[in-house]
Every structure is written in structure tokens, then in C-alpha cells.
Amino acid sequence: MDRIELADFLRRRRAELTPADVGLAAGPRRRTPGLRREEVAQLAGMSADYYSRLEQARGPRPSRQILAAMARALRLTDDGRDQLFRLVGEPPGDRRCEGHVRPGLLRILDRLDDIPAQVVSDIGDVLARNALAAALFGDASDRPAAERNVIVQYFTDPAARELLPPEDRLEQARAHVADLRAVLAARSDDAQATALVARLRSASPEFAALWASHEVAPRRRATQRFHHRIVGTMELDREVLLSDEGDQRLILHTARPGSESYERLRLLRVVGIEDFAGSVG
Known part of the structure; x- marks a missing residue:
């Protein structure tokens, strides 16, 4: 570990x-x-003293988890993130497996505070959520890493479906499966995607049955209904922005101005953020 170079970086x-x-x-x-x-320490979820000691070239060797958190906090590019790992003597490894978010997507997410927005990998791993998305879907950071996946939650956690009206749940299940199959078709040799499918087929008979139907349909735009236990039901338009590589998605949910859903989304921004712990997504 090169403490002097790390501190300067x-x-x-x-x-x-x-x-x-x-x-x-x-x-x-x-x-x-x-x-x-x-401020960097706050963004990285680490103590200010720990971060200060790293900048003073006297800190302990950071773990890979801490390095990933600092890379996100400092909005490092892929190359910058890899350099950070090398300065500590760690191999850069697979960025997708460690949830490195493209800085361009994070910069957009940072500026969105009036609509639910989140960055999700192409196989459903939640990489970042703004406060309003946490209010609507739940705080993914509180879950173990293996559970921070919207598809896993949907098929293995009954509470995850309570956010949708009952009549919309089968359609959502089919959309998740068809989207995941499209990803696997594009890169069939991807170990992470293959392992996720195997896990879901074993854990959920519903997923296994839908997977066997061979629907392939990547989702982009859709209108979805969500029933939040505080503010009620909202009909939101879903828009997706893709990273250049296509492996990360910034998902936005908006309501038509002047609609009842728009007013309920504004209410969620005021009261729901303090009570998002009971919501899931």
C-alpha cells in the first residue's frame, strides 16, 4: 500500500x-x-477520522468495501476507481460485481430530489437510490448485499409485492423474468447473471415456471401503479436511461403534473422519507 500516493490521490x-x-x-x-x-466521509458511509487519516498518509489499509464506497463518494471514473484499488495494492477486480456506479449516472441522480430515482444494474442489483426512491421502495443499503436485487426481492419476499395492486403483480413478475432473459441472451457466458437465474429458479416455483415460458422482452418505458401505505396509490411513468455500456440503468418514476398521483408524490416527499423503513421494493 502506497500511503503517500493514496493520500495525494x-x-x-x-x-x-x-x-x-x-x-x-x-x-x-x-x-x-x-x-x-x-463530506466525503459522509457520502462514503465511513467515519471522518478514518478518512482524514487516509488523506494524511497514516491510515490503515482500507477494505475493498471501503474502497468501493470511496470511489462512489468521489465520483471516480472506471479508470479512477481502478487506480484507487491499485494504490492500496488491491487488484481492481470486476467493477460490476462490486457495484461501481458510472459517475455520469450518479451526477444525474444527485440532482433529482423531487422524483423517485435509482441506479440498478441490468440484472436488478440496486446500486444507488435517492431519498424519494428509498421512501417509496425501501432503503436497499439496509439489506445484505445478496438481497439488494429487485428481482430477488420480488420473487422471494412476499412483502415486496404489497407495493403493487394485486391485479398488477403477475404482469410485473413476467416483466422481471422477460427482462432478465433478454440480458442473459445477450451475454450467456456471464457467471453473475447465470448464478442469479439458478438461484431464482431454485427459490421460486413461480419464477421457474415463467422462465420456462421463454419470454424475451427488455423493459424500457412503462406506466406502473404503486400503493404506498401512507400516501395511497400513485400511477407513475417509468423511464430508463442507460449507461454507455448498457449494464447500468437510471430508472425514473414521474407523475403527470396536476394529477392526483403528482400531489401524492409531493406528499411522499414531505412525510414518507421519515417513514420509509416499512416500505419495500
């Missing part, structure tokens, strides 16, 4: 960011450009 990357770049308010008395150390 972290300081330089931090200085390149502004609070607006990561969705934070600038606040008063900001005398120097860039983020503060405590």
Missing part, C-alpha cells in the same frame, strides 16, 4: 468536486474549493 480528487456535484448544499463559510473531508 484522495486530496486531488476531493478538490475537484463541489457540493453541487454530489447533491449537497454549499453552506456558509466555505473558504476552499472542493468538498470537505467530512
Whole structure:
């Protein structure tokens, strides 16, 4: 581990960011450009003291989990993320397996605070959610890594379906399966996707039956209904932005201005964020 080079790398990357770049308010008395150390620590979910010691070239060797969190907090590119790992003496590894989010998608997500938005991998792993998406779907960060997958949740956790009206649940199940089959058809040798399918076929007879039907239909645009236990039922349009590689998706849910769903979404922004722990997605 090259502590001197690591410290310099972290300081330089931090200085390149502004609070607006990561969705934070600038606040008063900001005398120097860039983020503060405590702001990077907050974004990475680590202690400010730990992060400060890394920048001072006297910190302990970070784990891969900490490195991934710092890469996301500092909005590193793929190459920047790999360099961070190398400075600590860790092989970069598979970025998809470790949930590295494309910085361009994160920059858009940082600026969205009035609609539910989340970054999800092409096989359903939840990589990032804004506060309103957490209010609607639940806080994925509270779940074990293996459970932060919207398809796994839908087919293995009965509570995950309570967010949808009963008459919409079969259609949603079919959409999940058809979308996953489209991904696997595009890269059949992908071990992560293949393992996910095997896990779901074993855990859910419903998934296994739908998988056997061989529907292939990647989802892009749709209108979905969600029943939130605080604000009621909302009809939201689903839009998807793809990363250049196509393996990450920024999913947005919007309501038509002036509609009842629009007003309920505004209400969720006010009251639901404080009570999202009981919601799932």
C-alpha cells in the first residue's frame, strides 16, 4: 500500500468536486474549493477520522468495501476507481460485481430530489437510490448485499409485492423474468447473471415456471401503479436511461403534473422519507 500516493490521490480528487456535484448544499463559510473531508466521509458511509487519516498518509489499509464506497463518494471514473484499488495494492477486480456506479449516472441522480430515482444494474442489483426512491421502495443499503436485487426481492419476499395492486403483480413478475432473459441472451457466458437465474429458479416455483415460458422482452418505458401505505396509490411513468455500456440503468418514476398521483408524490416527499423503513421494493 502506497500511503503517500493514496493520500495525494484522495486530496486531488476531493478538490475537484463541489457540493453541487454530489447533491449537497454549499453552506456558509466555505473558504476552499472542493468538498470537505467530512463530506466525503459522509457520502462514503465511513467515519471522518478514518478518512482524514487516509488523506494524511497514516491510515490503515482500507477494505475493498471501503474502497468501493470511496470511489462512489468521489465520483471516480472506471479508470479512477481502478487506480484507487491499485494504490492500496488491491487488484481492481470486476467493477460490476462490486457495484461501481458510472459517475455520469450518479451526477444525474444527485440532482433529482423531487422524483423517485435509482441506479440498478441490468440484472436488478440496486446500486444507488435517492431519498424519494428509498421512501417509496425501501432503503436497499439496509439489506445484505445478496438481497439488494429487485428481482430477488420480488420473487422471494412476499412483502415486496404489497407495493403493487394485486391485479398488477403477475404482469410485473413476467416483466422481471422477460427482462432478465433478454440480458442473459445477450451475454450467456456471464457467471453473475447465470448464478442469479439458478438461484431464482431454485427459490421460486413461480419464477421457474415463467422462465420456462421463454419470454424475451427488455423493459424500457412503462406506466406502473404503486400503493404506498401512507400516501395511497400513485400511477407513475417509468423511464430508463442507460449507461454507455448498457449494464447500468437510471430508472425514473414521474407523475403527470396536476394529477392526483403528482400531489401524492409531493406528499411522499414531505412525510414518507421519515417513514420509509416499512416500505419495500
